[in-house]
Amino acid sequence: MKGKTWARCLALLIPLGLMLLYLCKDIILGWMQLLPPCYLYSHFGLYCPACGNTRSVAALLEGDLSLAIQFNIVPIILLLIALTAYAELVAYSFGKKLRLLPRQLGFYILLIAIVLVYLIMRNFIPALAP
Secondary structure, rough: HHHHHHHHHHHHHHHHHHHHHHOHHHHHHHHOOOOOOHHHHEEEEEEEEOOHHHHHHHHHHHHOOHHHHHHHOEEEEEEHHHHHHHHHHHHHHHOOOOOOOOOOHHHHHHHHHHHHHHHHHHHOOHHOOO
């Protein structure tokens, strides 16, 4: 029973934290402007795996999902995994066993391989560039 109490507290704190993040989005977006440009892109003209992440998160904070996907898909994938894990946590806190996330290692290896191919190919296919 103690584990479910912690799960309930966490299930309540996560939305509160997200609301605080949304309320402070202007401050966060201002801080993002202070980040330096990508070293790899500035010097070699190649997109690193993190190129577009900051702009993608900024677009998510503004509520523009299509623009966030265009900049970099990695934050979207991580957000989907986090939302799915959160749904499992809420179900667990109410005593339900809900398995939405795959538990097979092969799924995550395949997901990582697909993301790596995407991150490499966006250097060669202009439509994928951030």
